[in-house]
Amino acid sequence: MKIDNSLPLEYSTEENRLKILGFWIFLGAEIALFSTLFTVYFVLVNGVGNGPSPKDIYELKMVLIQTFLLLTSSFTIGLGIHAMRLGLKKAMMTFFIITLVLGLGFLVFEIEEFITYVHEGATIQTSGFLSSLFTLLGTHGLHVTFGLFWGTAILMQVKKQGFTPETTNKSFIFSLYWHFLDVVWIFIFSFVYLKGLM
Amino acid sequence: MKWDEFFVFTHDPMLFAAMISIVLGGLAIFVGLTYFKKWGYLWTEWLTTVDHKRIGVMYILVALVMLFRGGVDALLMRAQSAVPENGLLNAQHYNEIFTTHGLLMILFMAMPFIIGLMNVIIPLQIGARDVAFPRLNAVSFWLFAAGAALLNISFVIGGSPDAGWTAYFPLASLEYSPTVGNNYYSLALQISGIGTLMTGINFIVTILKMRAPGMTLMKMPMFTWSVLITNVIIVFAFPVLTVALALMMLDRQFGTQFFTMSNGGMDMLWANLFWVWAHPEVYIVILPAFGIYSEIISTFARKNLYGYKSMVVSMVAISLLSFLVWAHHFYTMGQGVMANSIFSIATMAIAVPTGVKMFNWLFTLHKGKITFTTPMLYSLAFIPIFTIGGVTGVMLGMASADYQYHNTMFLVAHFHYVLIPGTVFAVIAGFHYWYPKVFGYQLNERLGKLGFWLITISFNVAFMPLFILGLNGMTRRMYTYSEETGFGPLNMLSFVGALGLALGFIVLVYNIYWSARYSPRDTSGDPYDARSPEWSTHSPVPVYNFAIVPTINSLDAFWYAKKNKAPFFEGKYEPIHMPSNSGQPFLMGVAFCFWGFFMVFSWWIPAIISALGIFATMIYRTFERDHGYYISVEEIERTENALRGDKQ
Amino acid sequence: MKIKWALLSLIFTITTVLTGCDQPLLVLDPKGPQAKTLSDTIIFSMVIMAGILLVVYILYAYMLTKYRASKMGEDYEPPHEEGSHTLEIIWTLIPVIIVVVLSVVTVRSTSDVEAVPKGYEEDKPLVIYASSSNWKWHFSYPEEGIETVNYVNIPTDRPVEFRLYSHGPISSFWIPQLAGQKYAMNAMINELNLVADAPGSYIGKNSNFNGKGFAHMDFEAQAMTASEYVQWVEDVKETAPKLSEKEFNSLLEIDFVGRKTYSSNHLTFSPPPVGNHGHNPDEKDGKDASEDESNSHEEHNQH
Amino acid sequence: MxxxxxxxxxxxxxxxxxxxxxxxxxxxxxxxxxxxxxxxxxxxxxxxxxxxxxxxHMGESKDKVTLYTNIAYALFVGVFTILGSLLLLVWDI
CATH class of the missing domain: 1.20.58 (Methane Monooxygenase Hydroxylase; Chain G, domain 1)
Structure with missing residues (x-):
């Protein structure tokens, strides 16, 4: 395998470069996926039936906590990749662990939000609006959940093998995924919650 | 769920016979494999392969089987409509049959056939040793196969979907389609759709990053260009299908309110999402066909492709426009004149780049030296027939006129006039054209031409009458009609055409059998004196494709190398890195198939267990350390000498 | 040679079939201004398309006859041709012009057929609610206070405004000789304007697949002179039974039914959907509206 | 630090x-x-x-033109899907 030492380790082999490009294209597909979910939400947001409307259920405080947790986790994983490029394994792992903990925190608050909704009688079966809301948030939440498992698996490999072309490549791609989830959240935050409360 | 609902025991002798034949066929394969002790061979050489050529062959094999099944569906439909008040099929069977005909032909025949051809050819055409992600490629195939298996199981267990391949809500909702048929729809399409999305990513990266040195984008063969653009469409269109199917599943199995008739749901949203995906899907199956025709026409006219640049530009234009026209499938849904006009104009605009391509092909023939081989015949027949499909498409694109064509046989005739010459002719042409590359011998020309004439003439006999029936007010999807409508004679004519088409396909299959036994072997690797790089390597292609990666300095570089008697391959043999085989993709496909099946019946615990199986294969993959293997220089020399026919 | 024969025989079959029919094709035999507009549009587009086909076929025949390998001689080597800017611009521009022309025609004819037919704008339209359930059509005449099932009578030379909706899956309301089709859907009213020029009986049908009885879902649209129509309404009011809520609900349940006639309609107890695209602005409003037919519907359809 | x-x-x-x-x-x-x-x-x-x-780090690799094109294409599809659907299903003009 040819290793190009002039590049960061995650870009150093041809295979790694292919994987990074491939993942970017996957993120393009993810944009299309979330755009469709947003389409569904925008079309159905007025379809409240006999259920509550957005203004009735959205709570700014919960949303702000989730937003802050996810924004910070996006920041820390960026720092993790920076540390990885400096070759600092311990720092990198610390930042990754902080990221995953923040992600877990986000999930806890999201689940709590869902439970509150359900207690208020707003379930995924209540109305077109709520079906689309839960599906949009749920798809994002599932991505975060998947990310937690994935990130843990990568951390285990970094711990065991150190920084190799493979592990750095995986970590870098994972960071792209995590940042992307933050981008999606920004749009949920703006066009679901803030627009709903406007 | 009661057992008699689970297994579809019907008193219909035809369906029962079909079921029995499926079971017997499966049993025969199983016994045969055991008897000839081929399980090991099957596992090591095929089920675990990551070789793009073999994956391509498997895609095409499945596509051919699906072509057979979809074709039988079509024959049954035409037979049922041949005479008024026919009792061959009842409404339920007819509805299931036209639904599965549509699904199978588009998603499990046309698309996999094309993906199969691109698997076999694209790496060869760009001078690469494999696709970018060989393992992912195998995963794509097995997910597709899992989806195909699931949809076909529906025929025997639980009942097939019966709400049309468009599955419009509320008809497809639990209330109006209470059988599990549409659960199969959502899950089978979902699983194979994920596989297709992965293919899309894989081929974009392959084409963008793995081209032979010197092959800039504007020096790529036209088929590669068309495949690149197709995969771009796949990557951005399939997520829409993923969402739509997920919502369908949620609505049917989890009680959500997306497409319901009360509580704020909206039935039209399904139609909207479906066509946001399904219109680009049409171009996914048409654009590679354009690429195949470009290759074949320029090969057998012995001339470079006319207007290469405008061909590329028009394909890019088509790919962008394909995302802007979906509403023309439901002009009659009651949106305003403004919305309909916008989508009308966008729709008709597609005719412009398509027309450009048409004239470019015609001018490729100009001053050429045309030989009428079987693939060339299909490509030439495509031009006049597809033009009929194209111009009727423009007619349908006019919103006002569509109020009279919508849902009629005119529409059915139109899309068959587009899809059969556009896609089916192309894959058959490509199949004949590239067959010697894969198997090392050509298909018989006489049988090929006989098949061609049968198929082309019968096609027109089968579908031309439908234009007239449509203008006479015959709607599609009617399982029966009365005598006084006067639809009888033309439907009978159409049935005769359908029989002819069936005969043509039988000749095609017989040709495969005949040629396998008697066709002379071709060792040159370049039987047509063709132009693009895939013809520069041996036939059949060695596992590493090219012993030395060629350097490309122009479009048709291989052609010019031959003409100038210059060497195409320069350099020394070097060890070649290859990916190793793996059973993980196959097992993942199996796990997906089980998961889908249990989900169809809402058996949650087995479904969760299968889902854990899927995750297990993923976890295995992330911890796996597989660096592939190297083929040594000596082995390359040995293989090359053997392929050149040198005796050792 | 074979291709030429195939093409010739093809053209021959088409012409014989097209001209051989005793009756003209339904869609091209309009009996009202809306269908006439559509028929004209279709024929206009067919002529243009035939022109395009002709150009392509002539070029195609020329290329195939002139440049066959058998005619070109052993050592003829085709030239390299990059393409020609002039030619490529020509065959881009001409289609663009054709598309522009067709676009103008489309936009104009679409707005024509969506509106009340020209010349009838001043007349008071006859409003008929056409709703589908399972595999039958209900026609409710709010002004006359009558209802029919599986047949509809309309006066000639008077604009008729069909308001379409469905009690179940999407269906498509289509009387080919009078107007183009439009979907009837559950939570939304679609409007279809038409006028019948000549008295007669026209085939009407659902053209959108909606389940196992779909093939049997047609109805008769009978156009009659104004006086005959008035007479018919009178007859119905005198002789037909009233439509009770119970009877209507049992009608909705069953799959098929023959013709029925009632001297009252279901709009009073089972109001049509209001609002747009499934989003009812206010449920209660809808109920009030249906009781007061004539003015409230006006605003519902002006969204 | x-x-x-x-x-x-x-x-x-x-x-x-x-x-x-x-x-x-x-x-x-x-x-x-x-x-x-x-x-x-x-x-x-x-x-x-x-x-x-x-x-x-979108701009750091040699493939940045591809990456920008990719994101632009995705946004094109996403934006037009959203606008087109709203035009057809909600705005009703």
Missing amino acids: KQLFPVSHVMGFVFSLVLSLVALTVVFYDMSYAMGMTILLITAFAQASVQLLMFM
Whole structure:
């Protein structure tokens, strides 16, 4: 395998470069996926039936906590990749662990939000609006959940093998995924919650 | 769920016979494999392969089987409509049959056939040793196969979907389609759709990053260009299908309110999402066909492709426009004149780049030296027939006129006039054209031409009458009609055409059998004196494709190398890195198939267990350390000498 | 040679079939201004398309006859041709012009057929609610206070405004000789304007697949002179039974039914959907509206 | 310690927090729908750009033209799907 030492380790082999490009294209597909979910939400947001409307259920405080947790986790994983490029394994792992903990925190608050909704009688079966809301948030939440498992698996490999072309490549791609989830959240935050409360 | 609902025991002798034949066929394969002790061979050489050529062959094999099944569906439909008040099929069977005909032909025949051809050819055409992600490629195939298996199981267990391949809500909702048929729809399409999305990513990266040195984008063969653009469409269109199917599943199995008739749901949203995906899907199956025709026409006219640049530009234009026209499938849904006009104009605009391509092909023939081989015949027949499909498409694109064509046989005739010459002719042409590359011998020309004439003439006999029936007010999807409508004679004519088409396909299959036994072997690797790089390597292609990666300095570089008697391959043999085989993709496909099946019946615990199986294969993959293997220089020399026919 | 024969025989079959029919094709035999507009549009587009086909076929025949390998001689080597800017611009521009022309025609004819037919704008339209359930059509005449099932009578030379909706899956309301089709859907009213020029009986049908009885879902649209129509309404009011809520609900349940006639309609107890695209602005409003037919519907359809 | 917190990353984080706060104004101040949507669109896309460019290093690889094209194509499809669906199903013109 040819290793190009002039590049960061995650870009150093041809295979790694292919994987990074491939993942970017996957993120393009993810944009299309979330755009469709947003389409569904925008079309159905007025379809409240006999259920509550957005203004009735959205709570700014919960949303702000989730937003802050996810924004910070996006920041820390960026720092993790920076540390990885400096070759600092311990720092990198610390930042990754902080990221995953923040992600877990986000999930806890999201689940709590869902439970509150359900207690208020707003379930995924209540109305077109709520079906689309839960599906949009749920798809994002599932991505975060998947990310937690994935990130843990990568951390285990970094711990065991150190920084190799493979592990750095995986970590870098994972960071792209995590940042992307933050981008999606920004749009949920703006066009679901803030627009709903406007 | 009661057992008699689970297994579809019907008193219909035809369906029962079909079921029995499926079971017997499966049993025969199983016994045969055991008897000839081929399980090991099957596992090591095929089920675990990551070789793009073999994956391509498997895609095409499945596509051919699906072509057979979809074709039988079509024959049954035409037979049922041949005479008024026919009792061959009842409404339920007819509805299931036209639904599965549509699904199978588009998603499990046309698309996999094309993906199969691109698997076999694209790496060869760009001078690469494999696709970018060989393992992912195998995963794509097995997910597709899992989806195909699931949809076909529906025929025997639980009942097939019966709400049309468009599955419009509320008809497809639990209330109006209470059988599990549409659960199969959502899950089978979902699983194979994920596989297709992965293919899309894989081929974009392959084409963008793995081209032979010197092959800039504007020096790529036209088929590669068309495949690149197709995969771009796949990557951005399939997520829409993923969402739509997920919502369908949620609505049917989890009680959500997306497409319901009360509580704020909206039935039209399904139609909207479906066509946001399904219109680009049409171009996914048409654009590679354009690429195949470009290759074949320029090969057998012995001339470079006319207007290469405008061909590329028009394909890019088509790919962008394909995302802007979906509403023309439901002009009659009651949106305003403004919305309909916008989508009308966008729709008709597609005719412009398509027309450009048409004239470019015609001018490729100009001053050429045309030989009428079987693939060339299909490509030439495509031009006049597809033009009929194209111009009727423009007619349908006019919103006002569509109020009279919508849902009629005119529409059915139109899309068959587009899809059969556009896609089916192309894959058959490509199949004949590239067959010697894969198997090392050509298909018989006489049988090929006989098949061609049968198929082309019968096609027109089968579908031309439908234009007239449509203008006479015959709607599609009617399982029966009365005598006084006067639809009888033309439907009978159409049935005769359908029989002819069936005969043509039988000749095609017989040709495969005949040629396998008697066709002379071709060792040159370049039987047509063709132009693009895939013809520069041996036939059949060695596992590493090219012993030395060629350097490309122009479009048709291989052609010019031959003409100038210059060497195409320069350099020394070097060890070649290859990916190793793996059973993980196959097992993942199996796990997906089980998961889908249990989900169809809402058996949650087995479904969760299968889902854990899927995750297990993923976890295995992330911890796996597989660096592939190297083929040594000596082995390359040995293989090359053997392929050149040198005796050792 | 074979291709030429195939093409010739093809053209021959088409012409014989097209001209051989005793009756003209339904869609091209309009009996009202809306269908006439559509028929004209279709024929206009067919002529243009035939022109395009002709150009392509002539070029195609020329290329195939002139440049066959058998005619070109052993050592003829085709030239390299990059393409020609002039030619490529020509065959881009001409289609663009054709598309522009067709676009103008489309936009104009679409707005024509969506509106009340020209010349009838001043007349008071006859409003008929056409709703589908399972595999039958209900026609409710709010002004006359009558209802029919599986047949509809309309006066000639008077604009008729069909308001379409469905009690179940999407269906498509289509009387080919009078107007183009439009979907009837559950939570939304679609409007279809038409006028019948000549008295007669026209085939009407659902053209959108909606389940196992779909093939049997047609109805008769009978156009009659104004006086005959008035007479018919009178007859119905005198002789037909009233439509009770119970009877209507049992009608909705069953799959098929023959013709029925009632001297009252279901709009009073089972109001049509209001609002747009499934989003009812206010449920209660809808109920009030249906009781007061004539003015409230006006605003519902002006969204 | 300092090398672990590069200025560009810290700036990016501060930026995204500030942009979130700006977006919040639509809830707390009374403004027209158009105004509110404009603010949300600008802040959301600005934040997304911060993530893509400063955190995800979109411009660093040799394939950056491909990456930009990819994102542009995805946005093209996404935006037109949303607008087209709204045009057909909600706005009703």
